[in-house]
Amino acid sequence: xxxxxxxxxxxxxxxxxxxxxxxxxxxxxxxxxxxxxxxxxxxxxxxxxxxxxxxxxxxxxxxxxxxxxxxxxxxxxxxxxxxxxxxxxxxxxxxxxxxxxxxxxxxxxxxxxxxxxxxxxxxxxxx
Amino acid sequence: xxxxxxxxxxxxxxxxxxxxxxxxxxxxxxxxxxxxxxxxxxxxxxxxxxxxxxxxxxxxxxxxxxxxxxxxxxxxxxxxxxxxxxxxxxxxxxxxxxxxxxxxxxxxxxxxxxxxxxxxxxxxxxxxxxxxxxxxxxxxxxxxxxxxxxxxxxxxxxxxxxxxxxxxxxxxxxxxxxxxxxxxxxxxxxxxxxxxxxxxxxxxxxxxxxxxxxxxxxxxxxxxxxxxxxxxxxxxxxxxxxxxxxxxxxxxxxxxxxxxxxxxxxxxxxxxxxxxxxxxxxxxxxxxxxxxxxxxxxxxxxxxxxxxxxxxxxxxxxxxxxxxxxxxxxxxxxxxxxxxxxxxxxxxxxxxxxxxxxxxxxxxxxxxxxxxxxxxxxxxxxxxxxxxxxxxxxxxxxxxxxxxxxxxxxxxxxxxxxxxxxxxxxxxxxxxxxxxxxxxxxxxxxxxxxxxxxxxxxxxxxxxxxxxxxxxxxxxxxxxxxxxxxxxxxxxxxxxxxxxxxxxxxxxxxxxxxxxxxxxxxxxxxxxxxxxxxxxxxxxxxxxxxxxxxxxxxxxxxxxxxxxxxxxx
Numbered sequence: 001x002x003x004x005x006x007x008x009x010x011x012x013x014x015x016x017x018x019x020x021x022x023x024x025x026x027x028x029x030x031x032x033x034x035x036x037x038x039x040x041x042x043x044x045x046x047x048x049x050x051x052x053x054x055x056x057x058x059x060x061x062x063x064x065x066x067x068x069x070x071x072x073x074x075x076x077x078x079x080x081x082x083x084x085x086x087x088x089x090x091x092x093x094x095x096x097x098x099x100x101x102x103x104x105x106x107x108x109x110x111x112x113x114x115x116x117x118x119x120x121x122x123x124x125x126x127x
Numbered sequence: 128x129x130x131x132x133x134x135x136x137x138x139x140x141x142x143x144x145x146x147x148x149x150x151x152x153x154x155x156x157x158x159x160x161x162x163x164x165x166x167x168x169x170x171x172x173x174x175x176x177x178x179x180x181x182x183x184x185x186x187x188x189x190x191x192x193x194x195x196x197x198x199x200x201x202x203x204x205x206x207x208x209x210x211x212x213x214x215x216x217x218x219x220x221x222x223x224x225x226x227x228x229x230x231x232x233x234x235x236x237x238x239x240x241x242x243x244x245x246x247x248x249x250x251x252x253x254x255x256x257x258x259x260x261x262x263x264x265x266x267x268x269x270x271x272x273x274x275x276x277x278x279x280x281x282x283x284x285x286x287x288x289x290x291x292x293x294x295x296x297x298x299x300x301x302x303x304x305x306x307x308x309x310x311x312x313x314x315x316x317x318x319x320x321x322x323x324x325x326x327x328x329x330x331x332x333x334x335x336x337x338x339x340x341x342x343x344x345x346x347x348x349x350x351x352x353x354x355x356x357x358x359x360x361x362x363x364x365x366x367x368x369x370x371x372x373x374x375x376x377x378x379x380x381x382x383x384x385x386x387x388x389x390x391x392x393x394x395x396x397x398x399x400x401x402x403x404x405x406x407x408x409x410x411x412x413x414x415x416x417x418x419x420x421x422x423x424x425x426x427x428x429x430x431x432x433x434x435x436x437x438x439x440x441x442x443x444x445x446x447x448x449x450x451x452x453x454x455x456x457x458x459x460x461x462x463x464x465x466x467x468x469x470x471x472x473x474x475x476x477x478x479x480x481x482x483x484x485x486x487x488x489x490x491x492x493x494x495x496x497x498x499x500x501x502x503x504x505x506x507x508x509x510x511x512x513x514x515x516x517x518x519x520x521x522x523x524x525x526x527x528x529x530x531x532x533x534x535x536x537x538x539x540x541x542x543x544x545x546x547x548x549x550x551x552x553x554x555x556x557x558x559x560x561x562x563x564x565x566x567x568x569x570x571x572x573x574x575x576x577x578x579x580x581x582x583x584x585x586x587x588x589x590x591x592x593x594x595x596x597x598x599x600x601x602x603x604x605x606x607x608x609x610x611x612x613x614x615x616x617x618x619x620x621x622x623x624x625x626x627x628x629x630x631x632x633x634x635x636x637x638x639x640x641x642x643x644x645x646x647x648x649x650x651x652x653x654x655x656x657x658x659x660x661x662x663x664x665x666x667x668x669x670x671x672x673x674x675x676x677x678x679x680x681x682x683x684x685x686x687x688x689x690x691x692x693x694x695x696x
Contacts, residue, residue, distance in 0.1 A: 035182075035183055036167075039160070039163070039164065039167075043156060043157075043160040046156045047153055047156055047157070050149050050152040050153050050156065051149065051153070053145040053149050053152075054142045054143070054144075054145035054146030054147075054149065056142055078183070082183070082184045085182070085184070086182075086184050
């Protein structure tokens with residue numbers, strides 16, 4: 001068992017799980033989506049991205065790309081949230097909440113691809 | 128399994144860089160997120176005494192300016208002591224992580240290997256982007272720098288390779304009219320030759336002129352294997368290496384010692400021919416070489432190294448009497464005199480008072496100068512020939528006021544240059560060798576007329592679609608095009624005759640010194656000689672249909688006028 005590989009897989013799968021945790025719930029209900037979950041999702045995603053740096057294989061390049069997509073979506077979601085509350089001083093309305101959650105849904109897809117690739121690579125690896 | 132394409136050094140380093148910034152980035156992300164989370168969770172008290180929680184927006188804002196040590200203060204309300212305690216912890220956590228992360232990235236950027244890789248990548252990019260024909264010069268000694276000077280002066284691009292870092296640094300400090308990329312690598316390495324543009328579509332030729340015969344040989348083989356179309360010119364110190372190079376089709380082999388020996392014997396036989404050689408092979412725009420007339424008779428040769436040997440063989444072949452002075456007589460001819468030649472008594476033993484000339488051909492510049500000075504004292508009428516080994520002694524040799532200086536490296540540079548820019552010159556000179564002295568004298572006067580006081584430039588003009596579209600069009604229309612048409616155009620602006628055609632190559636056959644009404648055809652190669660400013664004018668004329676038409680009409684008119692005048696007279 002290689003600790004490097006464990007942490008690599010851990011962060012990739014963790015980012016998918018926590019992303020899903022934030023995504024789960026009514027899409028326009030602010031009570032179902034915690035900002036703490038979004039925060040953790042962003043941090044875990046960023047760490048997963050950095051771990052994918054410097055992979056030479058083709059699959060490594062695609063893994064990095066999916067992570068970058070997920071980062072972009074999640075950070076956009078956080079920016080939408082922050083701008084609504086602090087720049088426009090609006091209350092959290094269902095319209096904005098649904099936009100934030102759908103962005104996190106986009107990140108979820110990217111993370112799903114990432115995990116699929118990881119699993120595929122492991123399965124096709126020769127013993 | 129197929130062989131994987133070898134990744135370039137740049138790629139390797141980019142991956143290495145990314146891997147090495149992983150740890151600092153993760154430390155940064157983790158410390159930031161801990162700090163942010165702490166500020167969000169810890170309650171504060173606002174101005175009215177109510178409990179409030181910092182949101183992620185403010186927490187991130189505060190952490191960012193705290194970690195970067197900017198420190199705007201406590202916002203939006205003054206902190207409670209709990210918050211301040213967390214701030215203390217956060218400061219040590221994030222500021223440390225920040226400095227560590229930034230320090231690592233900056234130290235990576237300042238890494239020498241990294242800088243070297245960046246420089247190499249920029250160089251490769253520059254070479255890839257060359258859109259004009261260029262030459263690869265392997266070896267940047269005296270010969271290399273003289274060749275580079277001639278090439279850049281004539282507007283050619285070049286890439287220089289030398290294993291010596293110092294020489295490449297010197298190249299970077301020199302002022303060439305065109306930017307010349309230099310690589311401090313072993314030129315015998317095929318990988319490096321490829322990087323220098325060996326397989327680049329615009330690469331026009333390779334000059335292997337390092338001081339090491341084996342390296343030159345390796346370069347020639349590499350070129351002929353990787354890009355057989357490419358022309359390669361090699362320097363060979365010995366006949367054995369020259370034969371070896373010849374065996375696999377090296378296009379031109381420069382043997383400077385042999386060339387000088389031949390030149391000297393030609394000069395003794397026919398001074399005019401050797402002068403023609405000096406003019407046509409000389410560096411353009413320098414002063415015209417004066418005539419040298421080495422007398423026929425008894426010669427003394429000092430030194431029996433490769434050069435002395437070649438000269439001795441060449442002179443005895445020409446039926447001249449000569450005597451060799453050398454320190455070690457084992458390999459020298461039978462009646463050789465032992466000694467350095469720098470002392471009066473050895474020279475007297477060689478019967479210097481009877482000699483018509485002396486050749487100082489040792490490997491040592493100081494010895495050569497000393498030989499010449501001593502010999503001149505003993506016999507002021509001597510014709511003095513001296514070998515110059517190092518370019519840096521240029522002023523000394525100029526001051527010595529001798530009749531002929533043999534400088535190997537400038538010979539190499541001249542030969543390479545004429546091979547690259549006007550390869551047709553070699554058959555022309557061979558043709559000239561068979562002609563009489565009277566013929567050579569006439570040719571000399573014609574060249575003098577076109578070149579003025581400066582050494583003329585020789586260049587090739589291709590009559591093909593790429594370089595002479597208008598000329599091709601006129602020829603396809605079935606009309607005549609002759610040398611007169613080309614010359615007439617240039618004469619409109621300059622009253623003198625600007626240039627002359629030395630030879631025309633057509634289908635492997637050479638036509639030497641064609642008449643003015645020699646009809647040109649497509650795919651002719653013209654060897655022109657004249658002031659180099661007309662090079663561009665001729666190029667322009669040959670690709671501009673209207674201009675060429677005008678020139679043809681003009682010539683017709685002139686001819687008619689001449690006929691009319693004749694008939695009226």
